[in-house]
Amino acid sequence: MLLPRALLLLLVTALAGKAHAQEPVDEGIQIGLSTDRVSITADFAGANLTIFGALESVDPLISRQGRYDVVVVLEGPPRTVVVRKKTRVLGMWINTQSVVFRDVPASYSVAMTRQPQDITTSANYRRLALRTENVHLQPLDPEENASTLAEFTAALRARKEARGLYVEYAGGVQFLSRTLFRATLRLAPNVPVGTHRARAFLFRNGVFVEETSAALTIRKAGLEQRIFEYAHEESFLYGLAAVFVAIVTGWLGRLVFRKE
Amino acid sequence: MGIYLPIAEMSVNMVVLLAMGGAVGFLSGMFGVGGGFLVTPLLIFYNIPPAIAVATGANQVIASSFSGALAHFKRGTLDMKLGGVLLTGGVVGSSIGIYVFAYLRSLGQLDLIVSLLYVAFLGAVGGLMLVESVRAIRRAKGGQAATLRRPGQHNWIHRLPLKMRFRASKIFVSVIPVLGLGAIIGFLASIMGVGGGFIMVPALIYLLKVPTNVVIGTSLFQIIFVAAFTTVVHSTANQTVDVVLAFLLMVGGVAGAQYGARVGQKLRGEQLRALLAVLVLAVALRLAFDLFVRPASLYSLATGAV
Numbered sequence: 001m002l003l004p005r006a007l008l009l010l011l012v013t014a015l016a017g018k019a020h021a022q023e024p025v026d027e028g029i030q031i032g033l034s035t036d037r038v039s040i041t042a043d044f045a046g047a048n049l050t051i052f053g054a055l056e057s058v059d060p061l062i063s064r065q066g067r068y069d070v071v072v073v074l075e076g077p078p079r080t081v082v083v084r085k086k087t088r089v090l091g092m093w094i095n096t097q098s099v100v101f102r103d104v105p106a107s108y109s110v111a112m113t114r115q116p117q118d119i120t121t122s123a124n125y126r127r128l129a130l131r132t133e134n135v136h137l138q139p140l141d142p143e144e145n146a147s148t149l150a151e152f153t154a155a156l157r158a159r160k161e162a163r164g165l166y167v168e169y170a171g172g173v174q175f176l177s178r179t180l181f182r183a184t185l186r187l188a189p190n191v192p193v194g195t196h197r198a199r200a201f202l203f204r205n206g207v208f209v210e211e212t213s214a215a216l217t218i219r220k221a222g223l224e225q226r227i228f229e230y231a232h233e234e235s236f237l238y239g240l241a242a243v244f245v246a247i248v249t250g251w252l253g254r255l256v257f258r259k260e
Numbered sequence: 261m262g263i264y265l266p267i268a269e270m271s272v273n274m275v276v277l278l279a280m281g282g283a284v285g286f287l288s289g290m291f292g293v294g295g296g297f298l299v300t301p302l303l304i305f306y307n308i309p310p311a312i313a314v315a316t317g318a319n320q321v322i323a324s325s326f327s328g329a330l331a332h333f334k335r336g337t338l339d340m341k342l343g344g345v346l347l348t349g350g351v352v353g354s355s356i357g358i359y360v361f362a363y364l365r366s367l368g369q370l371d372l373i374v375s376l377l378y379v380a381f382l383g384a385v386g387g388l389m390l391v392e393s394v395r396a397i398r399r400a401k402g403g404q405a406a407t408l409r410r411p412g413q414h415n416w417i418h419r420l421p422l423k424m425r426f427r428a429s430k431i432f433v434s435v436i437p438v439l440g441l442g443a444i445i446g447f448l449a450s451i452m453g454v455g456g457g458f459i460m461v462p463a464l465i466y467l468l469k470v471p472t473n474v475v476i477g478t479s480l481f482q483i484i485f486v487a488a489f490t491t492v493v494h495s496t497a498n499q500t501v502d503v504v505l506a507f508l509l510m511v512g513g514v515a516g517a518q519y520g521a522r523v524g525q526k527l528r529g530e531q532l533r534a535l536l537a538v539l540v541l542a543v544a545l546r547l548a549f550d551l552f553v554r555p556a557s558l559y560s561l562a563t564g565a566v
């Protein structure tokens with residue numbers, strides 16, 4: 001009597017082991033950028049950035065059901081931001097209150113395979129600090145009053161969204177085949193320069209599986225970049241050059257128009 | 261046609277800026293003023309951050325002043341010595357102005373103070389000019405000859421010590437009011453991005469009794485240097501001079517000024533002044549309007565060091 005029971009136990013263990021092996025835990029996600037640097041030229045009016053990616057070891061069944069979802073985020077360089085609020089003083093609208101935030105992503109754009117609520121729960125988004133509403137915003141002064149902080153955090157997010165710097169596109173990620181996908185992110189005309197980080201999140205049946213990231217440098221091209229660097233690094237000489245340009249322009253203007 | 265401004269970090273329409281420079285140049289040629297007081301508000305209306313509008317305005321002023329001063333230099337209607345003393349005061353005033361500018365910027369009150377200063381100065385100058393020119397037009401209609409205001413013999417300024425002789429201007433005055441006037445203009449140049457001709461010219465005529473023919477040249481001469489100094493210091497301390505933006509305004513401005521001068525010669529003096537007064541008042545009103553009307557968003561963001 002003892003033997004069959006042991007056998008049964010063994011069998012159950014084996015089955016359990018087999019079931020465990022079948023669970024597709026080893027899916028992966030990879031992304032590649034079409035370029036690792038984007039240059040802003042004199043006529044820059046925004047651009048589309050395409051990110052290609054692939055899923056690894058997909059479960060064909062889940063894939064057929066379309067239950068794999070990808071969320072791609074392009075996060076701009078962290079910056080210190082002062083949020084100021086105007087109130088009415090003597091009939092004039094004057095900045096009276098301010099809160100300083102540190103390490104605020106200068107931009108944050110999200111592309112998703114479908115509507116965000118169809119991918120996973122808002123609790124999951126919050127946990128992953130994913131989507132514009134969950135961008136981590138922390139004040140420089142940790143002792144900041146809670147209600148003020150809530151108001152200014154919301155204002156910061158709203159201003160960033162209004163400027164097109166914090167954006168979301170449902171449908172911005174499309175599957176080209178069972179494993180290959182393409183994410184299209186829009187770079188606003190006022191996209192901040194610096195190192196941006198692209199991250200891709202893979203969800204299976206609403207469960208977060210894996211994350212991967214890549215860096216992208218956005219810089220001003222040629223002359224614009226040189227002017228910007230020169231202005232910040234050699235600011236005294238830059239000032240002299242600006243004066244020189246003005247004097248030459250004034251002088252040439254005189255020469256050109258006097259001859260007419 | 262879009263162009264990217266490297267310092268303002270934004271894309272703007274090149275044609276709009278050239279036209280803006282041209283319009284200001286046209287007016288400055290027509291009225292014989294530098295036009296800095298129009299450039300900065302116009303840039304602010306065009307959503308250029310005020311800090312950049314002010315510093316770039318100072319840069320643009322150099323071009324128009326240099327162009328104008330060259331003509332006066334050739335005609336000899338320029339008092340180098342008087343300009344030099346004014347300039348010494350101007351450098352001091354401008355240096356103080358830059359500190360105040362950086363301090364106000366860190367407080368987040370720069371935009372407000374720039375607007376208030378513009379409303380106050382443009383409102384006062386525009387108002388006075390309008391009253392004066394309307395009176396002159398009435399007198400002209402009444403058939404009386406417009407009498408030039410005869411400078412009084414002496415006022416309190418002539419009792420101050422440290423007198424100095426300025427040969428080209430044929431005056432003998434204390435250097436204190438000259439340095440003081442220079443300092444005020446320098447201060448305004450760095451905070452408002454103006455040349456200050458609209459204050460300098462009446463002050464030289466009415467306070468220091470400088471002959472009218474050397475006033476404009478001397479004023480332009482000293483503005484070149486104060487604006488140049490302001491540009492260099494703004495660039496060094498605040499990195500707010502956008503040379504691409506300034507260049508577009510200069511090109512438009514230098515071209516516009518030539519046509520403005522031709523039109524200006526055909527109009528009568530008091531009509532010209534009345535027109536300029538209305539224009540100055542309109543800019544002041546527009547700036548005041550923005551101060552008193554509830555903004556679209558109560559919140560604003562500023563990036564960078566605290």
